[in-house]
Amino acid sequence: xxxxxxxxxxxxxxxxxxxxxxxxxxxxxxxxxxxxxxxxxxxxxxxxxxxxxxxxxxxxxxxxxxxxxxxxxxxxxxxxxxxxxxxxxxxxxxxxxxxxxxxxxxxxxxxxxxxxxxxxxxxxxxxxxxxxxxxxxxxxxxxxxxxxxxxxxxxxxxxxxxxxxxxxxxxxxxxxxxxxxxxxxxxxxxxxxxxxxxxxxxxxxxxxxxxxxxxxxxxxxxxxxxxxxxxxxxxxxxxxxxxxxxxxxxxxxxxxxxxxxxxxxxxxxxxxxxxxxxxxxxxxxxxxxxxxxxxxxxxxxxxxxxxxxxxxxxxxxxxxxxxxxxxxxxxxxxxxxxxxxxxxxxxxxxxxxxxxxxxxxxxxxxxxxxxxxxxxxxxxxxxxxxxxxxxxxxxxxxxxxxxxxxxxxxxxxxxxxxxxxxxxxxxxxxxxxxxxxxxxxxxxxxxxxxxxxxxxxxxxxxxxxxxxxxxxxxxxxxxxxxxxxxxxxx
Amino acid sequence: xxxxxxxxxxxxxxxxxxxxxxxxxxxxxxxxxxxxxxxxxxxxxxxxxxxxxxxxxxxxxxxxxxxxxxxxxxxxxxxxxxxxxxxxxxxxxxxxxxxxxxxxxxxxxxxxxxxxxxxxxxxxx
Numbered sequence: 340x341x342x343x344x345x346x347x348x349x350x351x352x353x354x355x356x357x358x359x360x361x362x363x364x365x366x367x368x369x370x371x372x373x374x375x376x377x378x379x380x381x382x383x384x385x386x387x388x389x390x391x392x393x394x395x396x397x398x399x400x401x402x403x404x405x406x407x408x409x410x411x412x413x414x415x416x417x418x419x420x421x422x423x424x425x426x427x428x429x430x431x432x433x434x435x436x437x438x439x440x441x442x443x444x445x446x447x448x449x450x451x452x453x454x455x456x457x458x459x460x461x462x463x464x465x466x467x468x469x470x471x472x473x474x475x476x477x478x479x480x481x482x483x484x485x486x487x488x489x490x491x492x493x494x495x496x497x498x499x500x501x502x503x504x505x506x507x508x509x510x511x512x513x514x515x516x517x518x519x520x521x522x523x524x525x526x527x528x529x530x531x532x533x534x535x536x537x538x539x540x541x542x543x544x545x546x547x548x549x550x551x552x553x554x555x556x557x558x559x560x561x562x563x564x565x566x567x568x569x570x571x572x573x574x575x576x577x578x579x580x581x582x583x584x585x586x587x588x589x590x591x592x593x594x595x596x597x598x599x600x601x602x603x604x605x606x607x608x609x610x611x612x613x614x615x616x617x618x619x620x621x622x623x624x625x626x627x628x629x630x631x632x633x634x635x636x637x638x639x640x641x642x643x644x645x646x647x648x649x650x651x652x653x654x655x656x657x658x659x660x661x662x663x664x665x666x667x668x669x670x671x672x673x674x675x676x677x678x679x680x681x682x683x684x685x686x687x688x689x690x691x692x693x694x695x696x697x698x699x700x701x702x703x704x705x706x707x708x709x710x711x712x713x714x715x716x717x718x719x720x721x722x723x724x725x726x727x728x729x730x731x732x733x734x735x736x737x738x739x740x741x742x743x744x745x746x747x748x749x750x751x752x753x754x755x756x757x758x759x760x761x762x763x764x765x766x767x768x769x770x771x772x773x774x775x776x777x778x779x780x781x782x783x784x785x786x787x788x789x790x791x792x793x794x795x796x797x798x799x800x801x802x803x804x805x806x807x808x809x810x811x812x813x814x815x816x817x818x819x820x821x822x823x824x825x826x827x828x829x
Numbered sequence: 830x831x832x833x834x835x836x837x838x839x840x841x842x843x844x845x846x847x848x849x850x851x852x853x854x855x856x857x858x859x860x861x862x863x864x865x866x867x868x869x870x871x872x873x874x875x876x877x878x879x880x881x882x883x884x885x886x887x888x889x890x891x892x893x894x895x896x897x898x899x900x901x902x903x904x905x906x907x908x909x910x911x912x913x914x915x916x917x918x919x920x921x922x923x924x925x926x927x928x929x930x931x932x933x934x935x936x937x938x939x940x941x942x943x944x945x946x947x948x949x950x951x952x953x954x
Binding site: 474477478481485488489492496497498500501503504507508511512515518519522525526 | 845849852858861865868869872875876879909912915916919922923926927930931933934936937938946950
């Protein structure tokens with residue numbers, strides 16, 4: 340039956356596309372960028388089909404080479420992983436489809452290897468999301484990481500390779516710690532399958548090896564997702580990457596490790612056991628630190644993309660804090676924020692790409708002179724920024740609302756204060772940004788020179804998602820209520 | 830024999846920490862890369878030590894015993910070896926990526942010493 344193979348096909352289309360791309364690149368048409376976007380859009384359709392299928396008739400499971408699950412490698416698409424697969428493919432496909440012309444100007448003759456790396460990075464992320472096997476997840480973590488290192492190194496030759504090298508060192512440390520933790524878990528339970536691990540670990544709950552393994556895995560994932568105090572690689576990587584690469588990887592690369600953390604801490608490990616070791620409190624503290632550090636450092640940034648990266652650090656802190664509350668609504672809010680934040684950041688990085696390709700503007704100072712020339716782009720950018728702050732009709736408000744209600748329902752007033760505080764802190768640095776951009780005298784003669792039309796269209800689409808997202812939340816909540824929330828909280 | 834096994838785990842821990850130490854403290858980028866490889870080797874040694882069983886044989890069924898039921902206790906665990914084969918491949922490609930980046934850095938900065946590179950980067954282009 341074809342249905343069972345869909346989860347694997349979501350991954351296989353961009354993965355095989357990676358190796359078809361150099362042959363396609365020999366022809367004038369389609370360009371490497373168009374071809375890569377084409378493969379990703381097929382993947383988007385497949386993910387949407389899988390998402391619909393999981394909503395109608397439960398999780399899909401695919402056993403590679405026909406080896407039945409606990410022994411062989413199993414891929415599993417349930418409501419959450421199908422949603423994440425759709426998010427990854429959609430966000431990457433959107434950025435690739437609109438950045439064709441701008442990337443040609445920037446990347447030129449290196450197009451084929453560049454877009455191969457893009458496809459490889461996205462298929463690695465898809466593998467991490469869809470697999471139900473700890474070791475398999477490590478392999479895909481490294482596949483996506485290696486492709487990401489290449490993408491970051493594709494920026495300006497003076498600074499990008501060094502930024503990429505530093506990310507490589509710290510990223511390898513994270514992946515190796517994750518692998519060591521998986522080794523501990525394998526030693527304690529004898530299984531690598533996540534579902535099988537749940538049943539086997541129940542009988543060995545007070546085994547300290549399990550906790551040591553869990554801590555190593557958590558540490559590895561925290562490094563890969565850029566959680567404070569391990570965030571230092573992120574601003575350099577996103578500020579020095581080529582602008583096309585930043586549009587593709589910045590919104591989704593950190594999301595896959597967060598997904599793995601959710602999968603491991605909510606499904607694989609038992610909640611009582613984590614409660615006993617104060618893991619949820621640890622998440623709350625690290626999340627809070629992330630919010631504060633990210634916001635304060637974002638406040639001081641001059642470089643626009645670096646500011647966006649620090650803002651990501653603080654939003655990741657917020658998501659981790661919401662996970663630490665360990666409550667139904669808070670988890671839903673975290674997932675919602677994961678989705679909407681990807682679209683906000685796609686819009687903002689597309690905006691950064693368009694001002695860089697038109698005017699070479701990289702700093703906030705340079706942006707302020709451009710307002711009369713690119714009115715539409717700046718209006719769209721402001722929509723995304725307002726959503727990031729969490730101003731009511733926009734999507735960002737609803738995710739923070741659910742986190743807040745979760746914290747209050749759990750009776751955790753410190754966490755509630757931290758969620759509100761994160762909104763205030765992001766308002767602080769983002770309003771400073773808007774003030775610097777809009778409330779400055781512009782000496783130049785205003786001659787309209789809008790952003791490249793495709794980039795503008797992409798930014799408008801993401802802004803539309805942010806506008807419409809809020810109205811879809813009830814539907815989304817009903818779906819999550821019958822899907823992953825029911826699985827975890829009953 | 831037990832002592833020898835502990836020696837394995839101790840050695841793997843030593844390699845991991847030594848690798849991390851080299852990665853963080855070395856100033857030369859190639860030394861950092863070497864530290865990274867040592868750290869990965871430590872993890873590989875850890876997994877391989879997991880597979881060891883006292884008195885067990887190779888996990889290969891003799892041809893004559895085609896139909897005989899295999900007692901799992903009599904064989905070493907082959908799975909960690911298979912996993913580490915994959916991890917070695919991952920490590921090799923990481924090493925390749927790291928060396929390629931070092932090459933790119935050296936072409937621009939004519940040095941692989943970290944202080945020199947950061948000093949170069951701080952200067953305005």
